Amino acid sequence: MAAAPLQYVGVFRNHDIADVVDKAKVLSLAAVQLHGNEEQLYIDTLREALPAHVAIWKALSVGETLPAREFQHVDKYVLDNGQGGSGQRFDWSLLNGQSLGNVLLAGGLGADNCVEAAQTGCAGLDFNSAVESQPGIKDARLLASVFQTLRAY
Numbered sequence: 614m615a616a617a618p619l620q621y622v623g624v625f626r627n628h629d630i631a632d633v634v635d636k637a638k639v640l641s642l643a644a645v646q647l648h649g650n651e652e653q654l655y656i657d658t659l660r661e662a663l664p665a666h667v668a669i670w671k672a673l674s675v676g677e678t679l680p681a682r683e684f685q686h687v688d689k690y691v692l693d694n695g696q697g698g699s700g701q702r703f704d705w706s707l708l709n710g711q712s713l714g715n716v717l718l719a720g721g722l723g724a725d726n727c728v729e730a731a732q733t734g735c736a737g738l739d740f741n742s743a744v745e746s747q748p749g750i751k752d753a754r755l756l757a758s759v760f761q762t763l764r765a766y
Contacts, residue, residue: 622646622670630655634662644668646691653684660686670717675703679711691739693719700742702726708733724758728766 620643625633627649637645645659645667660669668688673680675692682690694703702721718735723743730738744759746752 620644624648627651630659630662633659637663637667642667644670644688646670646672648672648691656684656686672719675707675720677704679707682715689715689717689736691717691719692735693739694721705730705733708735722759723755724762727759727762731763731766 621640622644623633623636623640623642624646625636625648633645636642643666645663647656647670651659651671656669656671663669669686670689670691671684671687672691672693673682674695679692692703692708694701700721705718708716708718713733713735716735717737717739718730718733719739719741721743722730722738722740727738727740740756740759742748744751744755746755
């Protein structure tokens with residue numbers, strides 16, 4: 614069986630729109646994931662400038678309640694605890710009864726909780742710090758453990 618082709622996502626925080634567009638084109642990104650204070654006007658301008666096939670994902674911080682998912686031109690929302698990279702999860706029970714077809718779950722996801730995360734019904738899972746041996750360095754062993762656990766599920 615052939616492996617599925619990889620699709621790359623660039624992660625940006627308050628970057629200049631021209632820089633995001635340039636990186637998306639040069640790196641052939643499938644999506645740009647926005648983790649800053651980007652507002653609707655920024656997203657509108659970015660959508661106009663990006664190639665049509667490049668999706669826009671917007672990270673939202675979850676506190677005691679779920680944030681509104683009301684941005685136009687956002688293809689997926691990444692729900693995370695805090696500003697991302699904290700390795701901490703938010704209260705996933707907040708997702709109960711929600712429409713999650715355009716939601717990616719992030720925040721402290723690893724082999725120990727990936728099945729529970731998958732059971733939330735989110736469209737996808739965003740693994741980061743829990744599969745790193747040190748900040749910014751993914752650990753092949755930890756990633757393999759996640760994939761093995763999910764395949765068994």
